[in-house]
Amino acid sequence: MTTAIELNQALNHLGIKSVLVATGQTSLMQGAMYGVSIDALISQFVIGEIEHSIVQAFNYENPDIILVEGQSAVGHPAFMSSLGILKGSMPDGVILQHPPARKFRCDFPHLAMPMIESEIKLIEAISQASVMAITLSHENLTDEEVLKIIEDYEKQLQLPTMDVLKQGCQKLVQVLVNHFPKLNQKIKQQQLEKIPVLEMR
Numbered sequence: 001m002t003t004a005i006e007l008n009q010a011l012n013h014l015g016i017k018s019v020l021v022a023t024g025q026t027s028l029m030q031g032a033m034y035g036v037s038i039d040a041l042i043s044q045f046v047i048g049e050i051e052h053s054i055v056q057a058f059n060y061e062n063p064d065i066i067l068v069e070g071q072s073a074v075g076h077p078a079f080m081s082s083l084g085i086l087k088g089s090m091p092d093g094v095i096l097q098h099p100p101a102r103k104f105r106c107d108f109p110h111l112a113m114p115m116i117e118s119e120i121k122l123i124e125a126i127s128q129a130s131v132m133a134i135t136l137s138h139e140n141l142t143d144e145e146v147l148k149i150i151e152d153y154e155k156q157l158q159l160p161t162m163d164v165l166k167q168g169c170q171k172l173v174q175v176l177v178n179h180f181p182k183l184n185q186k187i188k189q190q191q192l193e194k195i196p197v198l199e200m201r
Helices: 002-013 025-029 043-061 083-089 116-127 143-157 170-179 181-186 189-194
Strands: 018-022 065-068 094-098 108-112 131-136
Touching (some): 002 170, 083 116, 116 131
Parallel strands (some): 018 065, 094 131
C-alpha cells in the first residue's frame, strides 16, 4: 500500500496521470477513489470486482497508468492474498514488495518465509506478466543492510531494487518509463531528478 501510494503521488507530480485502485480497507479510508476491500468479499466475487474497479478508473479518469494495490504473497498458504488481484487486473507488469528481514509468515510464527525467487515464479506463472522491480520493506534493517540487500538483489535477480521510503521513487519511475515508453512522452527526463524523497526512520 505504501509503495503504491508513494509511486502514485510521484507519477502525478511528474505530469503522468496515475490512478490508484485500492484493494484494502486502509487505502480506501485514506481516500482512494476506486477499489474494493477484497477481504470483505465472498471469494468468487473478488476477480470481477477488481476488474470492475479498474474499468471504472479507466472510463472516468482516462489515466496514463493504473496502479493496483497488492495484498499478501501469492504463495501464502492461509490468505487469499493477491491471487484474485492478479487475475482480476491482468497486469502488464508487477512490482513486488518484499521484507528481507522477516523470518516467518505474517501471523504464522511457525511458517518460514519463502525465497523471493519462488514468489516471482508464482506471480509470473499466474499473471503472465513479468516482475519489473523489487521494492523493500526496511523493517528491522539498518540503512547499511538495506543498501547491501539492494546490491545483492540487483545482482542475483537482475531486477531494479529500491526502498521508496528511504530513496524515493526515482528509480521506480525510470523502470516504468523503460517498460512503457509512452509514459516518457508525458515527462521530461530531467524532471526525474525532482521527485521528492521521503525519508522515514
